[in-house]
Amino acid sequence: MLTTGGKKNSASLLHKLTQTLSYNWQLWALLLPALIWLAVFMYAPMYGVTIAFKDYNSKLGILGSPFAGLKYFRQFFSTNIFYITLRNTLIVSGQQLAFGFPVPILFALLLNQLRFARFRKVVQTISYAPYFISNVVVVSILAVVMSPSGFVNGFIQSTGKAAVLFMTRPEYFRPLYVGSGIWQSMGFNAIIYLAALAGVPPDLHEAAIVDGASKIKRIIHIDLPTIAPTIIIMLILAIGNLMSVGYEKAFLMQSGMNTSVSEIVSTYVYKAGLVNAQYSFATAVGLFNSVINLILLSAANIVSRKTADFGLF
């Protein structure tokens, strides 16, 4: 539909709108529940974020509460807890990225080259299993397996050493968090790489075999370059989620004794907001977390656009 003239612009816009609506109203009706959901549960809370800049008082409501400016941000930045939670978040998610990101790629490459098709299926099926288990169950399994009477300590004691209190000693929080995370999601995260590997043209491998390339060489020079774009997308997403990782699991693994390392920004938001009812302060801390996340994601995207000529947006 071409609009007719400059004068009638607004009228024709309205006309166009009613026309598309009458043509497409059923499509809009199908979309409507999701739009309502989006407005209520996603965008209304974004408006609620404004209480980070106010002295929220439930009697006055969000609009009526007095403006407080950056008071709560200053309060957060001036305390020690800011450094502790930020450091803990970045370290634990950095370690998760450093170890948890490459492992599924390696696993997919090795699984893809596994000779025996039946065995390959079995390995893949087993590798998904932990993904279906909730964080509560995973942490519970950790707690019983790593307990002083669990088999891990049984093995340590059989070598003549003393039992280790894995679940309470702070120095074991990060290894256990990252390790159990790999256990949970390695197989599932490998699916996307396996799908990409299925797209490797077989004649590339045949040609390389004729040239006498070993399997390792073929993995490095054929398989890896083929899945490189997928790896980059996953990396951007992973970096974009650096500040928002696994708050449920951190919360579950937290005990009074390991908070020095297990208190991350999001668990702190939960405590400050829902346990201590400091709504404005906790919202400010949460907003800080989201903003850092958005900055990281955009930065990763820009770097990837510049270096690999590829980005999410």
Place this chain on the structure above:
Amino acid sequence: MKNNAKPKRAAAADPIFDIVDALIMAVVCVVIAYPLYYVLVASFTEPHIVTSGKFLLYPEQFYAGGYQRILKYPPIWSGYRNTVLYTVVGTVISLCVTIPAAYSLSRRDMAGRRFLMFLFTLTMFFSGGLIPLYMLIRGIGIYGSLWSVTLPTAVSVWNLIICRTFFETSLPFELYEAAELDGCSNFGFFFRVALPLSSTVVAVMILFYSTAQWNMFMNALMFLSDSDKMPLQVILRNLILINQVNQLSTDMTAVAEQQKLADQLKFGIIVVAALPLLCVYPFIQKYFARGIMIGSIKG
């Protein structure tokens, strides 16, 4: 000729690599599966053998006392009932909201769909956060009810994208145009043509949403208040991680004995909570894999 053929075959076969690869994969399988198997075996084994801390391969002395106690513990059953209720209701809501929306967003003649999609994807990277959502739930009066744990998670944008990509790639626009010529409305096309052709993606959505709902913990902890409305995951956490197991074994006199039994019970509770999904997943995992691949076609 012979000399040429030999290295060729050696390179193609590469037996050392194959053996090492198979060994690594076998170790990976054991590392993944053993903790699960250990918990299952331990739940059926005499407590003093379990607490001796050795590797268990089978129940050396069979013992089902843990399960007998669990069966008599009401919160586990109320937790089960609640979890099933939340999973069924939550999944139905999610499907009714996500699939029609995904179809609508997949139609290239849908006005403004790029902008609408942007509104959805933005929320994957930026959200109001925990406290505003909590205040909203309280504000609209669904705090503590079934709706507080099913509505906020009704749409997963990730699932919406998977679904939309499926419709875009598997339903040619020409099909709709042909149906329209025959006088088929958008509703008619969606319900009578698009949905019946999309059983794969519907299955994937059922799986993704029901697993998420079954495993939900944090939302239940935040948005529910009555202990008899808590799902299994919350009950499990209270029993195992906050160590309320002692409640299950009050009739034992000696404290040491009681603690031993309490430790034993943990294994049974973990099995009870994890088993349903672990029993179902081998049958549904191929759909999961397919779902991921559908979503990744477009990156």
